[in-house]
Amino acid sequence: MAKLFEAADANILMTELRRSFDAGVTRGYEWRVSQLKKLLVICDNHETEIVSALHDDLGKPELESSVYEVALLRNSIKLALKQLKNWMAPDKAKTSLTTFPASAEIVSEPLGVVLVISAWNYPFLLSIDPVIGAISAGNAVVLKPSELAPASSSLLAKLLEQYLDPSAVRVVEGAVTETTLLLEQKWDKIFYTGSSKIGRIIMMAAAKHLTPVVLELGGKSPVVIDSDTNLKITAKRIISGKWGCNNGQACISPDYILTTKEYAPKVIDAMKQELEAFYGKNPMESKDMSRIVNSNHFDRLSKILEEKDVSDKIVYGGQKNRDNLKISPTILLDVPLDSLIMSEEIFGPLLPILTLNNLEECFDVIRSRPKPLAAYLFTQNQKLKERFAMTISAGGIVVNDIAVHLSLPTLPFGGVGESGMGSYHGKFSFDAFSHKKAVLYKGFIGDAAIRYPPYSRGKLRLLKALVNSNLVEVFKVLLGLS
Amino acid sequence: MEAMKETVDQNLREMRDTFASGRTRSVKWRKTQLQAIIEMVKDNEDKMCDVLFQDLGKHRTEAFRDELGFVMRSAETALKCLDKWVVPKKSNLPLLFYPATGKVISEPYGTVLVLSSWNFPISLSLDPMIGAISAGNTVLLKASELSPNTSAFLAKTIPSYLDTKAIKVIEGGPDVATILLQHQWDKIFFTGSPRIGKIIMAAAANHLTPVTLELGGKCPTIIDHHSVSKDMKSVVKRITGAKWGSCSGQACISVDYVLVEQSFASSLVEMLKPVIKSFFGENPKESGSLARIVTKKHFQRLSRLLSDPRVQASIVYGGSMDEEKLYVEPTILLDPPLDSEIMNEEIFGPILPIITLRDIQESIGFIKSKPKPLAIYAFTKDEKLKTRILSETSSGSVTFNDVMIQYMCDALPFGGVGESGMGRYHGKYSFECFSHEKAVMEGSLAMDLEPRYPPWNNFKLTFIRLAFREAYFKLVLLMLGLKK
Numbered sequence: 027m028a029k030l031f032e033a034a035d036a037n038i039l040m041t042e043l044r045r046s047f048d049a050g051v052t053r054g055y056e057w058r059v060s061q062l063k064k065l066l067v068i069c070d071n072h073e074t075e076i077v078s079a080l081h082d083d084l085g086k087p088e089l090e091s092s093v094y095e096v097a098l099l100r101n102s103i104k105l106a107l108k109q110l111k112n113w114m115a116p117d118k119a120k121t122s123l124t125t126f127p128a129s130a131e132i133v134s135e136p137l138g139v140v141l142v143i144s145a146w147n148y149p150f151l152l153s154i155d156p157v158i159g160a161i162s163a164g165n166a167v168v169l170k171p172s173e174l175a176p177a178s179s180s181l182l183a184k185l186l187e188q189y190l191d192p193s194a195v196r197v198v199e200g201a202v203t204e205t206t207l208l209l210e211q212k213w214d215k216i217f218y219t220g221s222s223k224i225g226r227i228i229m230m231a232a233a234k235h236l237t238p239v240v241l242e243l244g245g246k247s248p249v250v251i252d253s254d255t256n257l258k259i260t261a262k263r264i265i266s267g268k269w270g271c272n273n274g275q276a277c278i279s280p281d282y283i284l285t286t287k288e289y290a291p292k293v294i295d296a297m298k299q300e301l302e303a304f305y306g307k308n309p310m311e312s313k314d315m316s317r318i319v320n321s322n323h324f325d326r327l328s329k330i331l332e333e334k335d336v337s338d339k340i341v342y343g344g345q346k347n348r349d350n351l352k353i354s355p356t357i358l359l360d361v362p363l364d365s366l367i368m369s370e371e372i373f374g375p376l377l378p379i380l381t382l383n384n385l386e387e388c389f390d391v392i393r394s395r396p397k398p399l400a401a402y403l404f405t406q407n408q409k410l411k412e413r414f415a416m417t418i419s420a421g422g423i424v425v426n427d428i429a430v431h432l433s434l435p436t437l438p439f440g441g442v443g444e445s446g447m448g449s450y451h452g453k454f455s456f457d458a459f460s461h462k463k464a465v466l467y468k469g470f471i472g473d474a475a476i477r478y479p480p481y482s483r484g485k486l487r488l489l490k491a492l493v494n495s496n497l498v499e500v501f502k503v504l505l506g507l508s
Numbered sequence: 509m510e511a512m513k514e515t516v517d518q519n520l521r522e523m524r525d526t527f528a529s530g531r532t533r534s535v536k537w538r539k540t541q542l543q544a545i546i547e548m549v550k551d552n553e554d555k556m557c558d559v560l561f562q563d564l565g566k567h568r569t570e571a572f573r574d575e576l577g578f579v580m581r582s583a584e585t586a587l588k589c590l591d592k593w594v595v596p597k598k599s600n601l602p603l604l605f606y607p608a609t610g611k612v613i614s615e616p617y618g619t620v621l622v623l624s625s626w627n628f629p630i631s632l633s634l635d636p637m638i639g640a641i642s643a644g645n646t647v648l649l650k651a652s653e654l655s656p657n658t659s660a661f662l663a664k665t666i667p668s669y670l671d672t673k674a675i676k677v678i679e680g681g682p683d684v685a686t687i688l689l690q691h692q693w694d695k696i697f698f699t700g701s702p703r704i705g706k707i708i709m710a711a712a713a714n715h716l717t718p719v720t721l722e723l724g725g726k727c728p729t730i731i732d733h734h735s736v737s738k739d740m741k742s743v744v745k746r747i748t749g750a751k752w753g754s755c756s757g758q759a760c761i762s763v764d765y766v767l768v769e770q771s772f773a774s775s776l777v778e779m780l781k782p783v784i785k786s787f788f789g790e791n792p793k794e795s796g797s798l799a800r801i802v803t804k805k806h807f808q809r810l811s812r813l814l815s816d817p818r819v820q821a822s823i824v825y826g827g828s829m830d831e832e833k834l835y836v837e838p839t840i841l842l843d844p845p846l847d848s849e850i851m852n853e854e855i856f857g858p859i860l861p862i863i864t865l866r867d868i869q870e871s872i873g874f875i876k877s878k879p880k881p882l883a884i885y886a887f888t889k890d891e892k893l894k895t896r897i898l899s900e901t902s903s904g905s906v907t908f909n910d911v912m913i914q915y916m917c918d919a920l921p922f923g924g925v926g927e928s929g930m931g932r933y934h935g936k937y938s939f940e941c942f943s944h945e946k947a948v949m950e951g952s953l954a955m956d957l958e959p960r961y962p963p964w965n966n967f968k969l970t971f972i973r974l975a976f977r978e979a980y981f982k983l984v985l986l987m988l989g990l991k992k
Contacts, residue, residue: 053899089964089972097976119919130920135902137925214926222716229713233706238930241716256953266961304962314962406953415948419615427608427951436599437610437947443694447718449945464905464920465898468913470739478749479787479797481569489573
């Protein structure tokens with residue numbers, strides 16, 4: 027039986043990592059590169075085991091595991107390896123007449139010892155991607171993977187221990203007890219992926235030590251479908267973004283659809299047609315979808331599906347099998363706005379469609395709810411696209427596609443309001459785990475007496491001119507002309 | 509309190525409605541408000557100097573340099589740069605995603621709360637507000653009750669200049685702050701002590717509100733006398749001017765203590781004395797150039813720090829105090845005990861400990877033994893020492909060969925790390941501080957890649973693998989059936 031993780035262990039862990047960090051183990055370019063390369067080796071040499079663990083934990087199809095977990099990670103590591111020197115270089119900053127003569131720059135430095143807490147739905151991606159950021163930025167890091175994906179958690183622990191530098195990178199497995207013990211320590215940054223409810227607890231614990239946090243949370247990501255769209259492509263993209271991504275159990279999964287009363291039947295038909303093309307006539311038999319992660323979540327989803335006035339709104343699917351934790355792709359039409367299914371993030375294979383009298387109303391509907399992690403729009407109408415992008419507040423907006431922005435390292439990925447704070451991916455990951463230290467180099471020339479007491483009217487005038495970077499005025503005062 | 513709760517509710521409701529109306533998003537509206545701030549300061553220069561004198565005994569010149577002038581320049585910078593700041597930033601996407609486009613739009617958080625501190629009550633209130641307004645937010649300010657005249661002035665004057673439906677001012681102390689913190693804000697900006705910073709962040713956690721906390725710490729000043737001996741006069745003037753010439757040491761980026769080699773310590777003291785005299789005269793209390801201590805409570809705190817007999821014994825200059833006038837003389841200590849209170853909390857007053865070391869290199873270890881400060885100052889021309897300071901210590905900022913001036917450089921982010929805070933502002937960083945950087949991606953409905961979709965098979969898997977590696981040539985081969 028594994029040794030219990032206790033408070034003393036958390037203390038020791040922290041002491042050891044701090045010692046390594048203070049000794050400078052993690053700061054050098056070579057160390058960071060060596061760790062990133064080892065992560066790459068893990069991706070290259072252990073893909074089969076990773077795919078297998080993901081299948082055990084989630085019934086994830088091989089393609090999803092290879093693509094959305096391993097391949098994305100491989101790209102993330104390669105980008106970091108390629109760009110690290112650039113990212114680590116200081117940025118020059120402009121100085122002004124007031125601070126003349128001086129030069130200034132912004133230096134990126136590691137925060138120190140950081141904690142990454144990841145989620146169960148993309149256990150490898152959401153564990154290692156933040157760790158890539160932490161390591162690139164030169165930190166020592168502790169990873170706590172989710173206990174709800176136990177095979178992945180234990181494989182992560184094994185692989186990281188085997189390949190990475192144990193003096194600076196560690197994995198702590200466990201659940202609430204272990205997480206609570208970890209949260210009592212003073213971290214230099216905490217990076218959490220999960221629910222808004224736990225996000226609050228994390229931030230509250232972080233507040234005790236003034237630890238900055240990145241919280242990658244979730245929400246109900248709406249999909250607005252305009253009648254001028256290419257419906258076939260729209261349906262395919264929604265389906266692969268929803269059921270093709272861990273069977274709807276993803277933070278940026280399309281949660282519900284908004285479209286007009288008139289257009290809705292066409293949307294439903296298109297969805298049905300493409301769903302059958304993807305998953306066949308018996309989707310419960312299809313091997314191309316993840317299962318529901320565990321019986322708790324299965325029961326949660328059953329409950330919201332069986333609610334009165336909701337269960338009779340099913341227009342497609344609705345089959346369930348608790349033994350193998352499967353729920354078929356299910357579409358519902360016009361469930362009540364105050365139903366359970368419309369009150370919390372679904373995180374499953376159920377997709378409600380809400381109809382509007384006219385598409386304009388989608389703005390009010392979305393704005394009346396907490397800000398989601400993503401908001402989607404399918405349309406060819408340029409004005410609508412602009413209005414949507416400018417006035418709908420969400421972590422990210424995607425027009426005419428679903429979820430792909432997750433794989434773009436040049437866009438910051440993060441939430442706002444209830445869907446989170448902070449962002450990462452690409453350079454944003456490096457920045458998330460860095461302190462940007464301002465450095466000003468001053469010389470000794472130009473020690474204006476006006477800086478110092480005793481204060482006089484003349485000094486005040488000169489100061490005013492300097493503050494306004496008003497060269498003419500400066501000269502006038504200096505020459506006694508003002 | 510019930511009345512206050514009602515007032516807060518009403519204000520919030522109005523601010524939210526105003527934000528929802530979209531009025532604050534217009535660049536024209538933002539510029540009008542920024543212009544109005546400049547006018548407000550210009551029109552009320554005398555009044556502002558008066559209240560700063562009443563609250564803190566600040567001389568007009570100090571008031572202009574640290575507060576009025578600073579605020580006007582900040583607003584002018586924002587006015588000048590706003591058109592540039594609001595432009596979405598384009599992102600480059602990999603070829604595979606062609607013809608998709610990506611960009612990042614800066615959008616206002618919504619309704620934000622600014623809680624300012626008493627030591628620079630004008631600039632620490634208006635400067636964050638400038639950021640909030642530039643970014644298109646509605647904003648509520650609660651200034652510190654410990655600078656009551658300034659707080660009252662702001663509460664009365666801001667409504668005459670700024671859009672009252674979007675920008676609000678509330679006065680009050682901790683009880684009002686508590687009520688404010690029970691509400692949901694889209695962002696909270698706080699300047700003050702680490703102790704209160706923790707309370708603010710915990711309250712913000714209830715609503716998942718992002719925070720910027722500008723806190724404090726003990727900002728050390730290293731004097732490497734070997735390498736700056738030629739310029740020592742300037743060094744001494746800069747330290748003296750900064751420590752006592754800016755709110756009498758009551759500033760988050762003030763020189764808290766000095767680190768110097770034992771061999772130079774007494775020379776340093778002997779150089780400081782005449783400079784202090786030349787700046788503040790024989791009787792600094794009457795000089796008019798030295799701010800006073802803000803309240804009796806803070807006076808008593810400083811008095812307590814000095815009352816430790818071992819600290820008393822280390823006084824080499826000054827030490828006199830006048831509770832009635834809230835005056836503490838510019839005081840220098842030489843090697844007070846390292847475990848004394850004065851060496852373990854932010855001094856925030858006109859007392860300057862000089863700590864001696866055998867070798868200036870030891871200053872690095874000394875600084876590291878304490879919480880990360882807001883600023884580290886180092887007077888040195890030794891490049892090796894500079895490198896060591898930069899790479900081995902951590903602080904909000906580092907300034908070489910001057911003190912406090914980094915505050916004026918708005919191309920540099922101003923903020924702390926660790927105990928000294930989180931987040932940053934000044935210049936464009938103020939705009940970013942109050943903005944959500946929203947990623948926007950647009951795909952095309954024209955082109956579609958079959959391998960994106962189930963049912964899965966080996967071909968699709970191979971395709972996607974190659975696509976991820978951006979191995980375009982091999983992709984083409986695959987599609988032509990020339991690759992397995």
